[in-house]
Amino acid sequence: MYKITFILAAFLMLFSACGNQQKQEEPQKPNIVVIYLDDLGYGDVSAYGATEIKTPNFDKLAEGGVRFTTGYASSATCTPSRYALLTGEYPWRNQNAKILPGSAPLIIDTAKITIPKMLKEQGYHTGIVGKWHLGLGSGNVNWNERVAPGPNEVGFDYSFIMAATQDRTPTVFLENGYVVGLSPDDPLYVNYQKNFEGEPTGLDNPGLMKMRWFNGHNNSIHNGIPRIGFQKGGKSAMWVDEDMADDFLTKAKNYVKEHKNEPFFLYYALQQPHVPRTPNARFVGTSGMGPRGDVIIEADWCVGEFIKTLEEEGLLDNTLVIFSSDNGPVVNDGYYDDSVEKLGKHTPWGPLRGGKYSLFEAGTRVPFITYWKGKIQPAVSDAMVSQLDLFSSFAKLVDSDKRGPDSEDLLDVFLGKSQEGRDEIVLEATSRTALRKGNWAMIPPYNGPAVNKMVNIELGNSSEFQLYNLNDDLGQQKNVAAENPEKLKEMVDLFEKLRGDGYKKIEQLELK
Template sequence: MKIYKFLIIFTVVFAFSSFSEKDYAQVKNAKPNIVIIYLDDLGYGDLSCYGSLGLNTPNIDKIANGGLRFTNAYASSSTCTPSRYALLTGSYPWRNKDAKILPGTAPLLISAEQQTLPKMLKSQGYTTGIVGKWHLGLGNGEIDWNQHISPGPNEVGFDFSYIMAATQDRVPTVYIKNGDVVGLGKNDPIQVNYNKNFAGEPTGKDNPELTRMKWHHGHNNSIINEIPRIGYVKGGKSANWQDTTMSDHFLNEAENYIKNNKVKPFFLYYAMQQPHVPRTPNPRFVGKSGLGPRGDVILEADWTIGELMKTLTNEDVLDNTLVIFSSDNGPVLNDGYDDEAVEKLGVHKPAGVLKGGKYSLYEGGVRIPFMIYWKNKVKHGVSDALVCQLDLLNSLAQLTGASQINTDSNNLLEAILGKSDEGRNALVIEANTKTALRKGDWLMIPPYAGPAILEPVQIEVGNSPDYQLFNLKTDLGQYQNLAKSNPEKLKEMISTYETLRGKKNKN
């Protein structure tokens, strides 16, 4: 009997000791790894898999062709901070009065009490990481960039964070790793101010001769790497990023995160900076698109995503990785710099057939590229299901075995995996705190004061003194306002809208 027990123990121990790292990873990864690839200002028509007329994006197309591409997917908002807030919290951003485009010195927008996507996944045994753009605020108010910065991503559910504080066109122009500025010299402390310049520091407005990229509107403060930015900064020169290597830099961090965490389920939120301004492609991609820097950085992003997918393959984790690709809002051409985005556009249409773009309540502002890849688990093809990024929270909770969370997030796991064509019934979309309703095939925009076109960027934003009602099934370009000719449908839409908002609209 003793010999028999010894043989059993020896056999079990030998079996486990002979496991390769790959075998161990397969045992541990009963749940899929989850990677969200999130681009910045990428439009519905910017990808060849969505019918782009001027750009070829083969690596992103592979995700679409090997998985499920959505035609009716939405960001919650037509600007970045609100959309990112919704993605991570599953809550409508218009419920939070502070969920607007934030300066680089804004306090953390997500409260410590809120449930978040990374918190939920941590509860299910995931390691969680963010690499790239954050733009959800840091700290509790005044930030000393020379000390450890808290709270931030690590306090709302991320085990690992390697970020820029806000956007590439805003100061501070530094990388922050787990709350600490990377490469900051003790003898050259950094100071940041969004209201007043520091004495003796040059600006894009006063010193255009020091710039290689000319500002068009709103980007004429401190000059870093010969590029004028939003906000003022002094010191911290050793920590400044190099704009042309930013994509490679973030890619390296994302790849290292995958390699270091592949033996257990991991979540990676890979928030890329392209094609947001300033568009600074690596020299490898300059001139490759024929559309100027905006087109070049989209090709750069496509190559970068191809490299990330290769890393998932080479590390033997792609087969058990759910990849989600999307953008935070619609496209914009001239968003502050004279970079020939308008002049070199040619036949390319960044929003495709959609009306409007970034900052807009029209479809071009909020309908975005969205695709899901998971080998042998996601149905290949195209889905018309109505889905929103804020639905990822409860959909992934269902996937990973977590309890449903009481937020605005719907559990649409069946639609996301391609097992159902049923998506949301209704969705409240937002642009600069103004909201509208998408329900079924219809979109209703309440009356709003203000200019119809946002002059600096030349985008139709949806303001009108009258109600607007569109049937998106027959009029995707939103050419015909049916509010007056279809009063019963308008009445129905207004009733649903007021119920979801909890109050009547205020102009």
């Protein structure tokens, strides 16, 4: 009896050991990291042709992965692009997906499937660090309690964010819905309609400012910088702008270290080079181009330090990294910071026309890189891809059956195994839309100024249809609509089909 018991116990131990060994040998699902810059242009990265600024850490990703020459954000402004990235849905389908004030309610329906929700279903821990700008709460937010719904309610297990942008109130961080460092003795109040009595503004207190405002950035002053929107109280919770890049980097690195033993998804949304540009003292003067160039250098360093952390933790060969920007560049967009005067020969838009807010290519064609050490072979791809497609491609990667409504599965393209990208995409800029199909770009007629004189950017507005062959004219200098009536009709018909009932104006216009 003793021998039988001993043999049985030994067998069970052996079976258990084999099972554990098999479990240990099962490969962990790949980590996924999206590194998202803010207002970084196609020409702001040396791997994309910039000669006046050096971005060695961005370039390492480009040189070690797939550098897409035709990669798009969905929109030429921030909130819509971020909505599209997380939902896989065109932002023009959601009328609230436009540049939001810091007090706006959440614009992603909490019942909607998102990238983090989909990945959570597949066993991932999910986190966001950095800029959010998709709204918080359900209206009339009380910043002195937990603010919800927000990132945690649309799929993120962990969130460390700023509510909107660096130039908008409230100038505080929120961690999992709570304002960080807030004292109950000094509650925080935010208002976008009127100022609080006795609170100084940039409009009437120039002596309190270290940065001169431009284009309406003249409300509440914090850290010597006037903002959009008003706030009162919450002094212990206010961020220091010059430390923001370090704050976000620290949180992103800590997230990786804390979740390295499980598959994770991290959305690391840097604030650079959006205004106000406030480089840490370590980076002041490093670009020779003023604050805008300096914060690009700072962001490049942050990305390098973050990638170094992945490497030090032994995660680099099991982590898919996506690097991109939410829209094209703008130089002067709220403050006088010498960025125009010191731009020199640098062209943030590269060979493209337009910039942020524009329907021309520079509004939405952005740096777009995929990197996975040992899995993705270095390459340059001309395949047309969109941030919309990350949803369905990530789903394919992790064996999920979920898909984004407008998201295409381009996993093989992102991994460098195929050159067959999108055939067409609808691009958006401040509620206006245009079509890109193959090598052709079509912009329908729109009322409004041809140039936003405040920021000196061509918007793409015209009383006539515009058609460009990007193979021959990447800079969109020659409108060939009149010479190609059949191609124009083909583009307009497809555009109307894709937009459906969402685009009425074009139905009232005749092709010329």
